[in-house]
Amino acid sequence: MAQQAAQHMDPALAEAMEHDHTSTGQPHRKVLMWAFLGSECMFFGALIGAFLVYQNSHAAGPDRHEVFSKIFLVSIMAFVLLLSSFTMVLGLAAARRGDQKMMTVWLLVTAFCGLFFIGSQGYEFYTFVNTDHMTPRTSNFAASFMILTGFHGAHVTGGIIWLVSVVLLVRLHPSQKKLPITKTMLPKFLSILSGIPQRQEGETLEPRPRHRRFTAFVRRQFQAPAPAAPVTSLSVEEYKARHLAEERILNVEIVGLYWHFVDIVWVVIFTVVYLFSAGAGK
């Protein structure tokens, strides 16, 4: 059926579509990301394996039950990182809706959660070194723990840079109107969070109650994108424009895949490294 439709298509459009055609229908970059994440599993697998081998070799240094009994901060870190997976999803949903402003907001919130995680991890390492007197030289337990969590932290850092880069590459693109976020998005976002209406010049406020504005905002975040017109009805220019837009959404989707993966790895690390140690041995 698709072939019959193809015969009635504008040949230029058919050529443009053939150029972007893939055997599976999935874009190359997405398939690449999935394969890469498969490879990443082995990186983390080897590190977690090394940790499991050495978790009890604490030599003269503190043992894991002692070190991981203070589990409060790391629980908050885990919570914030998992929360960031949620905001990442909202960012992708906004990108799919074509709502570039909310996409920017959610991606930056995601990056901020990552930043909180990294900062806390830095503080955690600082206390390990200074209070628990635990450095990579102390014991193999300490070294394998620090390399594992440090490797994960490096992934989070890379993710933050990537998220900010995706936002910047979109916002700094010459097609964008040059309006700083502080003048456009930030007041609006603050007004939504605080419930204080945002006044704009020459505009009378809607008499809608505050909670209705909030629920409308929430509902909007989960809205499905508007259904797209069938490809065959497009002109070549429209097709190319749509393809370009899809590529931009893909940028967000791919960094999202990476971010979710890093979060899932943390779930494993949190369980295997922290929870098992905090729970057992008491």
Add this chain to the structure above:
Amino acid sequence: MATIAYPIPGILRRPTSTAGVWGWITTVDAKRIGVLYGVTALIFLISGGAAALVMRLQLAAPDNTLVSAGTYNALFTMHGTVMVFLFIMPINAAFANFLLPLMLGARDVAFPRLNALSYWLFLGGGLLLHLSFLTGGAPDAGWFSYANLTEKPYSPGHGIDYWILSLQILGAASIMSSLNFIVTIINMRCKGMSFMRMPIFVWIVFIVSFLLIFSMPVIAIALVLLTADRFAGSHFFFASGGGDPILWQHLFWIFGHPEVYILILPPMGMVSEIIPVFSRKPLFGYRAMVLASVFIAITGFAVWSHHMFSVGLGPIANTYFATATMLVAVPTGVKIFNWIATVWGGQVSLKSPMLFALGFVGLFTIGGISGVMHSSPPSDLQQTDTYFIVAHFHYVLFGGGMFGIMGGIYYWFPKITGRMLSDGLGKLHFWLMFIGFNVTFFPMHFVGLNGMPRRIYTYTEDMNFGALNMLETVGSFIMGASFLILAYNMWKSFQGGEKAGNDPWDANTLEWSIASPPPEHNFDEIPEVRSERPLFDQKHPELAHHPPAAHAAAAHHGHRHIHLPAPSYWPVIMAAAVTIAAIGLIYKNYPVFGIALGMVIVTLYAWVKEPVFAETKE
């Protein structure tokens, strides 16, 4: 909206010229990158081969003093590392790069610039490894670099650091090119080419790519831990610091065993392409062949500890690993019988590619059988670390790998250059290599069983190893001479060899349906495929189960400009920056390291912002 052209900063414009040396440096064309891989690998083969010949000279007579014990250690380390990482892997990548898009009916790989980066990183890693020679102190702990030997107190020089970082770079390059191949195969098959219609070589590249992306990370982490030991004072593998040297062995062989299949599977793929063509029959048991390869790959991750029987892991572990190892013989046997059944009853023409392919089947079988012998721990305990093992893996990797690769070179050289290699010289090459190989490596079975250990730089006269060792040395020089014939054959072909035409062998796969050498865009019209022998179907429509499509929809005949990605200089710049960063790290020169790393990040942004096509003047 889409057609608005935004100005692109000058530095981000892509180069347009594909001519000259600069054209090769900035190329993103998979075929050219394949040629670069191949030429570089052959040059590294000279390095690895020379190391082998010096070792053979040293071992020719008892109590020889040609090289010192230390130099000998460096020689066998470099020989192993170079042959594995700088010859067999890249020459397999060379064939994969050149052939994959052609066999799939595609115009290029999925990520052309990433492909170029893989090559330049490989070159950087290879040069880095060789730089250790010039800076006085090549790595000398063997290609698997067991701990504690690699720890700072035992290897205080920079040799091991060079080894670690070059392997790290080579590993990254392999992961990148494998990811690229995986996406290319999943996503760029031409119309009608379902997975079960892909040429067997493509299947094997697909499988090997998965092996690489799952095994390389493990060695990368092992190297990271070793780096921490050497640079940060931890002691992961340092027994006196509470570390476990056995962990290194586990991590190394979890990578190392799949690595063996990474080396041998592509030559198997080449042979599986060659044998049917020169037997004038379809490949016997195509599906069985695919499944056997998949099975070998999966088992590859489950047998690593058979390299470690002498560690004493206990009866349960030994029993499991012995059984799993013996299991590998089953799919391998399936393959060997499939090759034999393909030749059986065919109209065999013994051209040089076919000779090498048949040599592969025979010699690989011998190597496989000695492999089954030491899959049994009691037998392995007698054989491990003796020349019997050296004989075994050279029968697999040289008798198998090298013969398969040579077959591939004789078979695809006409497609790559457009000119034939002399068949007479090819046969001479084969027979010299075949005789030299067996004279070198067959006696090693005997000296090994008589107790000659591996990695010793000399032996005394009363051990009675002298005569056979002299024979092995003579054989190795016959082998060396056979490569000179290959070099002469290539030179003669460039001087005006016979023109190859599109399809000199009357072959079955799509790369032979186009000109030799292929045009930059590969196919004027993307082909449509109905079986796993698409070119055969085109040539013999009367025999095809599904007659080829009549190309009714081919409305675009005639001139059509095909957009290909433009060259780029960022891959080579990034690879250079990574290599410089590695050198900075080796000498703990942190400013150099930092600046080079900064360069990598800057390059990354330039890479992202670079347009896909060169700006065309319209």
